[in-house]
Amino acid sequence: MGGSLDSEEPVFRWFNETGYSPLAVMKLPISPVKGSMADHVDLKRLDYGFNGYQVPAMPRATRSARRRGTVKKRAEENQMCAFDLLATVAGKLLLEKESTPASSNTSNQKDKCIIVDQDRHDGNVALKVETCDQGSCDRKPFVSEQVSQAPSVNHSSKKPSFPKNDDHSSFTSIMTTSNCSERLVAINSDASKIKNEVGSSCSQIEGLSMYRESGDCKLEGETKTLVKDESNNTGKVLIGTAADRRSSEYPTVFKGKPLVLPTSDSSAKAPLCGDHVPQTSLPSTRDDVKVVSRDDDEKSSGCTHPSTTTRYLKRVPRIGDRRIRKILASKYWKVGSKFKDETLSSPDGNNKPSCRGRKDCYKRQRTQMTVPFKKRKLFDHSSVWASDGGTNSEGFFNSIEKSIGDASDSCAKLQGGTGTSCSVAGQRTSFQRRDSHVKLRIKSFRVPELFIEIPETATVGSLKRTVMDAVTAILGGGLHIGVLMQGKKVRDDNVTLLQSGISQDKQLDALGFTLEPNSPQTPPPMCSGDSPHLLSGDAPEILARYPPNQEMVGHTNANVLPEPHVANLSNFVESDHDSTPSPTDTSVDKSTIDSKALVTVPEMNAEALSVVPALRKSKRSDMAQRRIRRPFSVTEWQSPYDPQYEKFHVVKWRDVKLRAFDNAKHRTYVDLKDKWKTLVHTARISPQQRRGEPVPQDLLDRVLTAHAYWSQHQAKQQLKQQPETCLLL
DNA sequence: TTTAGGG
DNA sequence: CCCTAAA
Numbered sequence: 155m156g157g158s159l160d161s162e163e164p165v166f167r168w169f170n171e172t173g174y175s176p177l178a179v180m181k182l183p184i185s186p187v188k189g190s191m192a193d194h195v196d197l198k199r200l201d202y203g204f205n206g207y208q209v210p211a212m213p214r215a216t217r218s219a220r221r222r223g224t225v226k227k228r229a230e231e232n233q234m235c236a237f238d239l240l241a242t243v244a245g246k247l248l249l250e251k252e253s254t255p256a257s258s259n260t261s262n263q264k265d266k267c268i269i270v271d272q273d274r275h276d277g278n279v280a281l282k283v284e285t286c287d288q289g290s291c292d293r294k295p296f297v298s299e300q301v302s303q304a305p306s307v308n309h310s311s312k313k314p315s316f317p318k319n320d321d322h323s324s325f326t327s328i329m330t331t332s333n334c335s336e337r338l339v340a341i342n343s344d345a346s347k348i349k350n351e352v353g354s355s356c357s358q359i360e361g362l363s364m365y366r367e368s369g370d371c372k373l374e375g376e377t378k379t380l381v382k383d384e385s386n387n388t389g390k391v392l393i394g395t396a397a398d399r400r401s402s403e404y405p406t407v408f409k410g411k412p413l414v415l416p417t418s419d420s421s422a423k424a425p426l427c428g429d430h431v432p433q434t435s436l437p438s439t440r441d442d443v444k445v446v447s448r449d450d451d452e453k454s455s456g457c458t459h460p461s462t463t464t465r466y467l468k469r470v471p472r473i474g475d476r477r478i479r480k481i482l483a484s485k486y487w488k489v490g491s492k493f494k495d496e497t498l499s500s501p502d503g504n505n506k507p508s509c510r511g512r513k514d515c516y517k518r519q520r521t522q523m524t525v526p527f528k529k530r531k532l533f534d535h536s537s538v539w540a541s542d543g544g545t546n547s548e549g550f551f552n553s554i555e556k557s558i559g560d561a562s563d564s565c566a567k568l569q570g571g572t573g574t575s576c577s578v579a580g581q582r583t584s585f586q587r588r589d590s591h592v593k594l595r596i597k598s599f600r601v602p603e604l605f606i607e608i609p610e611t612a613t614v615g616s617l618k619r620t621v622m623d624a625v626t627a628i629l630g631g632g633l634h635i636g637v638l639m640q641g642k643k644v645r646d647d648n649v650t651l652l653q654s655g656i657s658q659d660k661q662l663d664a665l666g667f668t669l670e671p672n673s674p675q676t677p678p679p680m681c682s683g684d685s686p687h688l689l690s691g692d693a694p695e696i697l698a699r700y701p702p703n704q705e706m707v708g709h710t711n712a713n714v715l716p717e718p719h720v721a722n723l724s725n726f727v728e729s730d731h732d733s734t735p736s737p738t739d740t741s742v743d744k745s746t747i748d749s750k751a752l753v754t755v756p757e758m759n760a761e762a763l764s765v766v767p768a769l770r771k772s773k774r775s776d777m778a779q780r781r782i783r784r785p786f787s788v789t790e791w792q793s794p795y796d797p798q799y800e801k802f803h804v805v806k807w808r809d810v811k812l813r814a815f816d817n818a819k820h821r822t823y824v825d826l827k828d829k830w831k832t833l834v835h836t837a838r839i840s841p842q843q844r845r846g847e848p849v850p851q852d853l854l855d856r857v858l859t860a861h862a863y864w865s866q867h868q869a870k871q872q873l874k875q876q877p878e879t880c881l882l883l
Numbered sequence: 884t885t886t887a888g889g890g
Numbered sequence: 891c892c893c894t895a896a897a
């Protein structure tokens with residue numbers, strides 16, 4: 155065991171200071187199992203004879219153990235037991251080691267650099283964050299530097315750094331399709347997080363990724379992903395201290411992957427980093443917005459207790475999600491309308507009755523929830539669309555057009571919002587052929603259908619906010635841009651415009667763009683991303699990078715992203731204006747107004763509104779509505795869960811959330827915990843038994859390792875408390 | 884408010 | 891994901 159620990163590691167000290175158990179700090183072998191505890195400890199030996207060992211200490215454990223029965227089925231269990239035993243021993247060892255304070259940060263870790271790169275292919279400029287190998291890299295490793303400095307600074311600065319956010323400055327990048335050569339990617343990063351969270355080290359951000367995530371926070375997610383690759387082996391990991399609370403938190407160096415702690419200072423130094431860095435500013439903005447909307451909601455909705463209000467204020471993100479009932483689903487839409495009708499017929503709606511008890515509300519909601527469920531169902535099967543038009547994206551698209559046609563509306567209609575996600579761009583887009591360049595003007599992107607529930611008593615202002623939230627949610631969820639040619643989705647990202655015919659004038663009319671929600675599979679759902687940027691810009695390019703693959707198109711968006719990423723909101727708006735025009739603008743006049751599809755949204759709202767009253771009934775229920783299921787993608791999980799985070803995990807889920815998923819508004823620490831739980835389960839079962847998206851074995855290994863370690867840790871604690879219980883063995 | 888577990 | 895007991 156001892157070998158595994160680095161006495162030198164500041165981490166230990168840090169943890170001590172923070173009150174975390176040193177044991178927890180123990181380095182987890184991030185990488186594959188071999189690095190795991192197993193290496194250090196001979197688990198196998200321990201396994202023997204431990205069957206039936208119960209973990210005494212933890213009440214919960216005990217309870218569960220009881221339920222399950224004394225005998226543990228799995229070897230794992232045994233391991234756990236073994237771990238417990240080990241823990242006791244290890245704990246002591248650790249403590250000893252801990253006592254020796256490590257040098258603070260010697261960070262040799264690999265540094266990541268952000269660089270501006272030109273895409274060779276298209277010659278576009280893209281921001282990249284790259285890892286600098288050791289010293290070799292010329293680029294400045296802002297991270298490492300920052301880190302090193304960070305500690306001292308951090309301390310003093312603590313969170314206060316918020317102001318810095320500005321520094322973090324967001325970049326806005328703009329992509330221009332007009333010239334291939336010029337692609338601007340702007341990222342708004344309100345990068346800095348207020349908290350001294352660990353900035354994710356920057357990993358590469360390349361074109362697409364940037365787009366997607368760049369906005370709010372996304373970067374983190376991305377970054378992480380990237381990071382992990384490198385990190386495992388050698389680098390030291392810096393761990394930002396988690397959070398806000400602990401002053402001591404400043405980053406310590408771990409061996410392992412590099413974590414960057416974005417402190418204000420650091421951010422300032424490394425502007426580029428800002429992207430990665432969780433935005434400080436954002437949160438605030440977000441909060442503001444949220445609050446507002448929330449309040450409104452509160453008022454309007456009878457269910458919530460007044461008292462809750464305060465609470466909500468605090469917990470912006472989560473609340474927001476639930477609070478704001480926006481459901482985006484094309485189908486939904488349909489349903490909604492139906493509902494409306496129904497409601498109209500019976501205005502009263504069952505729902506109305508105020509819910510006294512949460513449970514009551516719940517039940518009601520659930521009953522009422524038919525809609526949501528339906529929606530889900532629909533999504534899953536996409537059957538809904540079928541009714542409308544097509545099931546698949548293509549069909550979908552067609553249907554959209556159809557609908558449009560029926561409506562006999564031009565794009566304007568689209569903007570109106572009835573349409574699917576399809577962007578207006580297609581029709582409006584005008585191509586000019588210059589040289590070999592294709593100019594696209596996307597006047598506006600159509601926002602996927604939004605389903606909004608809002609109390610009748612809500613003010614227009616709140617309505618606006620609600621819509622904004624909904625839109626934000628969609629955008630924030632991470633959008634992909636889909637390119638449609640004559641109603642058909644162009645799936646091959648590698649096809650050139652020329653090849654696809656997009657560059658041909660005649661095709662122009664047929665060109666369309668869609669906003670696609672991140673499919674569950676898509677990697678970085680986390681980011682609230684500024685899809686807006688994406689939107690604004692360029693189409694094809696983006697497409698190329700984003701895998702349009704996801705089956706879900708258009709409408710679905712709504713479904714996927716029901717939860718608003720509030721954070722984006724502010725960005726969103728601005729970005730909207732700014733970015734939207736800009737992308738094009740190189741080539742075009744930004745007739746801004748038109749171009750803002752988002753802006754148009756409000757119109758949708760109008761419709762939505764009309765619906766709303768009827769929905770009202772559901773409204774209340776909506777409070778209780780079950781969140782939409784948003785399965786973790788491997789990427790989403792894996793990145794944040796990079797070893798670094800596993801270490802964090804050791805600390806607290808809450809910290810993991812803050813560090814790795816802070817950007818993912820829809821992921822609560824409970825979600826993370828649950829996910830972890832499932833990962834552990836997945837890791838334990840045979841591959842044949844696994845379903846869904848295959849999880850990389852290495853991840854599973856890590857999970858097991860970390861989990862085992864964890865368990866051990868807990869066990870140790872327990873043992874400490876009740877040493878006598880099991881020590882006998 | 885978080886965490887750990889069960890559902 | 892939800893819900894809840896415990897902490």
